[in-house]
Amino acid sequence: MSAEFNGINRKLIVSASVLALLLIIGLLLVANTLERTEKEEETIRTEIKPILDRFPLLYSVHKAYWKASVTGKTNFGPSSYWIKGYVYIGDEQLKEIKSYEWAEATGFSPAFTVDHVAEPSRWLYSEKFNQYIKSKEFIGHFYYDENNERLYFDVES
Numbered sequence: 001m002s003a004e005f006n007g008i009n010r011k012l013i014v015s016a017s018v019l020a021l022l023l024i025i026g027l028l029l030v031a032n033t034l035e036r037t038e039k040e041e042e043t044i045r046t047e048i049k050p051i052l053d054r055f056p057l058l059y060s061v062h063k064a065y066w067k068a069s070v071t072g073k074t075n076f077g078p079s080s081y082w083i084k085g086y087v088y089i090g091d092e093q094l095k096e097i098k099s100y101e102w103a104e105a106t107g108f109s110p111a112f113t114v115d116h117v118a119e120p121s122r123w124l125y126s127e128k129f130n131q132y133i134k135s136k137e138f139i140g141h142f143y144y145d146e147n148n149e150r151l152y153f154d155v156e157s
Contacts, residue, residue, distance in 0.1 A: 043067065044085075044114060051087060055153075057133050060090030065114040071156065082140075084111050084154040094149055100129040105143050110152050119147035 044065050051064045066085025089097070102124035110123075124144045133142050140155030 044112075051085070054083065054138075054157075055133060055135075058087060058089060058093070058151075060093040061087045062090060063088040067112065080157055082154075082156045085152070086110075086114055087151045087153070088149070089151065097129065097144060097151070100126040100132075102126045102129075102144060102146070108143060110143075111154060117145075117148040117150075121145045122147045123152070 044067055046063075046065060048061050048064050050068075051061055051066065052058060064085060064087045066083060066087075068081055068083040071080045071082055103126070105123040105125040108123045108125070110121075122145065124146055125141065126144070129144070130142050134140070134153075134155060138155040138157050140153065142155075143152045144150075145152065
């Protein structure tokens with residue numbers, strides 16, 4: 001009976017060791033993913049070309065601050081992503097933007113700030129401009145800061 005008992009103990013010890021090892025590996029993978037996600041979200045990018053590639057109707061961007069990340073963190077199959085940020089555009093396109101009918105974006109607050117602006121922001125929203133500026137592959141919104149003449153976008157594809 002003691003040999004049988006020792007065999008059961010060994011099996012339990014081996015099983016518990018394997019389970020503990022798998023648990024540690026799982027925790028390390030989760031911690032690595034969370035750390036990578038936080039770093040990606042903290043990175044503010046300033047390249048203009050990726051913005052123009054996604055929103056070609058913004059033809060006169062001269063400054064951009066934005067963040068992007070994959071949604072869901074899957075390792076297989078297509079993934080969606082979000083992108084949000086600010087763009088500053090030239091005077092000619094700014095005149096076009098102002099020609100849209102804008103309404104106060106009550107309760108709206110950008111997800112992040114990047115610079116100190118001269119005036120407190122006054123955020124406006126136009127459904128017609130929103131439909132015009134982004135292709136159907138994107139869901140989300142564009143907002144116009146009337147006081148500082150900049151656009152903020154928060155979209156997902």
